[in-house]
Amino acid sequence: MGKVFRILVSAAVILSFTGCSDNDEPGGESTYIPVDGVSDIVHGNMVYVMDFANDDEKLVEVNTQGEVDVEIPDDSPLAFTRIKEDDKNFIRVSNRLPVDRNIVMVPVKVAPKGCPSEARNIIIVAKNMQAAERGNAGRASGNAMLSVYSESLGKGTVCFNEVGNTTESVILYDRLSELGEKYVSVNTTANVEKMFEINEATSSSMMESYGVNVGVNFKKAAKANFLLQEKWIDKYSVSGSFTFGIGETFKESHDYEYYMNIYTVRKAEVKILMDKFRKSNNNPLPDSLFLALVNPDYIRQIVTPKDATAFNAEEFLNRWGTDVITQAQFGGRCLYIYGRKENVYEHSLAVDASAEMTGSRPSGSGEGWVFIYTSKNSPYIKGSFDVSYKNSSYNSASKAVSYYDCVGGNMNDNDAAKWIDGFNDSSQSDKWSVIGYRLSSDVPSKDENDPDWSLTQIEDIGLNVVNIYDTMLGDRKTPKDSAAIKRVTGVLTHLSNERVKYMEKHSRASVAKSPIVVADFIMRDGKNGHKKGEPSSFIDKDVRTGEYRIYYPLMANKFSPYDVGYAVETTQNDYYPAILDNVDHYWYYSLDHSSECDGIVDIKFVDDTPDYYYRRGDDALPGGCSGQKNYVCLKFGDSETPDSEKIKAIGLYKRDDKSGTFDPNRIFASTGGSELRRAHTQREYDKWHEWWNSGASYVKTQWNEGGFSPKLKIWPCYSTKPLDESVDIRDVCHPLKWGE
Missing domain, CATH: 2.100.10.50 (Vitelline Membrane Outer Layer Protein I, subunit A)
Incomplete structure (x- = not known):
């Protein structure tokens, strides 16, 4: 792509547009007067993503009432003309030449007439350019890769809420899936059952263990730092803990103790190959196709603020989330938690947890969870015993609480064995759910200073966009382009810092044990x-x-x-x-x-x-x-x-x-x-x-x-x-x- 790009820009066409004329003839010298008095000629934008599936033309607003010069590759498949609507100047982009590829990227330099020092480069990303593709943008909806995966992959998520929660699509998975396994790794041969238990834990340590289990270790969270487009990662330890959407049932006070069992059936692992899009020493030329995969609204929100102070990070995080799900495990998960106030009980916490599960979730006809836990050699859960002591008065006196949640698969009559066996039926794959973000191939670093994080931080997507923009332009960057890169990097730095504050704001502080x-x-x-x-x-x-x-x-x-x-x-x-x-x-x-x-x-x-x-x-x-x-x-x-x-x-x-x-x-x-x-x-x-x-x-x-x-x-x-x-x-x- 880079080589072709250099050939294309070696011979360029320069067009002059006037804000008042109906033709493309030069109209004389003009003074650059920004309409908003602040932004550059393209309102701070770097990338315009245009989908030609249903429209033949798109508009790019320019920040001037005067004339503009537009420089484009001479064999660009896109045509550019001037248009004025409602006292605003636009560059109209239309599809003029047939192409043999569905996505076309065209670098365009825009400058106020007679003011080359104000020139800015933008990347036009045109999608659905092939005639066969136009009008059939949704044809991939039946693709197997779009089944349960599309409900989560590429979408924003709030890292401390329920596992698999989603906001908006940050990476457009329907477009990504069309590109195949070059960009998406899919393993559907996994068929692994796993049980994880923790006993006599505080609420905070229990939920920290839960986070580590699913791939978000808040004691080794990732905190990004930027210096222009260079990034390094520091370990960041969130001071509190989170409930992962379970609610406020569990007290942060260390006066309480908890048993937790996570039983998972892993059937598939899917991963967007993000390393292809990240600039690094091993990948100095990140794949520019990423620009076509990112939600245009996301790009617009990070590149247009005049500076970090004008960027509302909390509003952004509320909309898009703290992270992006770029890899996940799919299958089923049963989460069981039992807690009580710590005291001098005659029955252990695990015995109480066993009695609660036996009494509250008896198996209708098959084998219930207590049977499954004991068959997996749980050192805590006990089988048949007299549970009559576990009555409402006992629960009230011990301040007992329990939580049960089963996602994925088809659970009926509390028949755990049947639920597990159902995952062997391929016709029920549409019932799989996200059960975690950490893949089986992910090995947590033993270095205490390395983050332990399986999601992609929300600001990383923006950094990839900036780096690809910078790489595509190369030596063609103008001083205004460099200023824009610095400005957007500042916004991303601010977003990274505010993301940490956002997490802290929603964390729950531990309450020390009282005597x-x-x-x-x-x-x-x-x-x-x-x-x-x-x-x-x-x-x-x-x-x-x-x-x-x-x-x-x-x-x-x-x-x-x-x-x-x-x-x-x-x-x-x-x-x-x-x-x-x-x-x-x-x-x-x-x-x-x-x-x-x-x-x-x-x-x-x-x-x-x-x-x-x-x-x-x-x-x-x-x-x-x-x-x-x-x-x-x-x-x-x-x-x-x-x-x-x-x-x-x-x-x-x-x-x-x-x-x-x-x-x-x-x-x-x-x-x-x-x-x-x-x-x-x-x-x-x-x-x-x-x-x-x-x-x-x-x-x-x-x-x-x-x-x-x-x-x-x-x-x-x-x-x-x-x-x-x-x-x-x-x-x-x-x-x-x-x-x-």
Whole structure:
């Protein structure tokens, strides 16, 4: 193309147009007066894309009321004449000669009469030039390459919204597909199933993993920098995370944990060979055919602003998107996410996720997703088990959320196996969807400074246009052309920077994990004879907010006189005389994150409830005995209570009337996260002892107080110090069940 171009321009025809005459005869010298007073003679344009499928002529507006000189190749198949409409001057472009190709590119130099220093070159890209093509521009609609691929390839997309979302066509795929595999690589032999899982993740880390999986790594995003037409890429890390169109269901707070499963069936991979259009050391002459493939509206919007300040980047990004889909995987994808508030559950997150999937999406007749996950050896999802615990109260107390989305294929009756098998039916290929942008051949760079990005940034399309324009003109560039190149490059630099700001604007900032605190503490009577099954966790409403909470029994540690490793029960002989042991006392606690509750600031075992305290549970009398009728009385915090004042752990303490100093070895049971584990190591004991011994205190109010002499008198103790950083509350040591 370049060689032919040089031959064509070696002999040129120069025409003079006057803004007032009806013919092409020169009308004398004139002074260049821009109509808008700002732009150059062609209003800043570089490329005009003209489709002659349905019209025989097109117009190019010139920015003057005076005469213009037009220089064109002498064997140009296009004819140029002057026309004036509504007090505006135009160059009329028409098809004058038959050609043997469908796309013709003609360089045209336009200058105000007598002002060669104001000359500008434009590239006229004429499409549908062959007679057989004209009137049949839509004939490719039945092409196989235009089926599901045309719905996505070449279109703009917002990188942080739903995978496969599209805006407008930036690259016109119908024209591209006509050019065949020289410009589009299509692999329809892929038939790969893949399962990706992540467990116990925060919302931000989960969605970051999702982005990496589909080909947009926001921690290694691409940020372009321009110096004229030279470009280099820096890694850019977006500070927040995105939901990919899933919605606001998932909280950014690190107080929540999530399980995610992405199951994909990859059937095809399609890629526009963008390297052919990019200028580089390996490709100094990018293919000029790209100018015929880019949406003319896109080109017009980036080349016409007088400078970067006149370019509305946000409006542009809203219309075209942040990136262009130039490659994609097609097939089907099932995305399942389950989340809950982090706490001291008896069931793991993955077990909850399994129960939720089993209960909410049972397979009508075939094999459901739980079967598929387990058959693929998921280390998290479990098969058949009792899911009755997973009721509405449990979901409310755990703040459970779930998300399920299946795209591509034909899902019926939650029959996952049938859905997967359906992709082997070629007649259903029209049901394939975009499932990701990263191709199987793409290997992420191990260099932390290299971007990990499978989309084409929206400004890259403009840079390709500028570089091809520059390459086609070569030495024929005028000073005004160079100024235009510099101006448009400035617009693209501005767009690149604003694209990053646009992403940041729509990202969600992570919320740091708040401290674990004791939300409630209760003593409840149980049936006498605790080895018959009691106690167990239960769900009840919060005394202040009415929200559901899960309560767990305290575990007796090695300093307890009875039932070490099981639930502590305080009506046995060392606590009360045997004659009074006709009811069982069980102790329960509920934990929460400080951001989710007001917490507790004090605890007493007293009969008369002090002001601003609440009685929690049953009284201390085992039944019928005389004595002080004490209760657990709690003083709750409020929305203004600082975390430093909220109680992080409560223990049952053996009363000590002698030493007067706090001794952790007198704690025989304590709330989750502060418990002394069963079969603990020396290191675990030392850490437990050190934590309780620094800042904890007891409260001199006795639980089992009255007209008898218990051997073990119980005080409450507590600490407002944050739990040890090494403590994972998901691994709390719950009491054994009888028989275990």
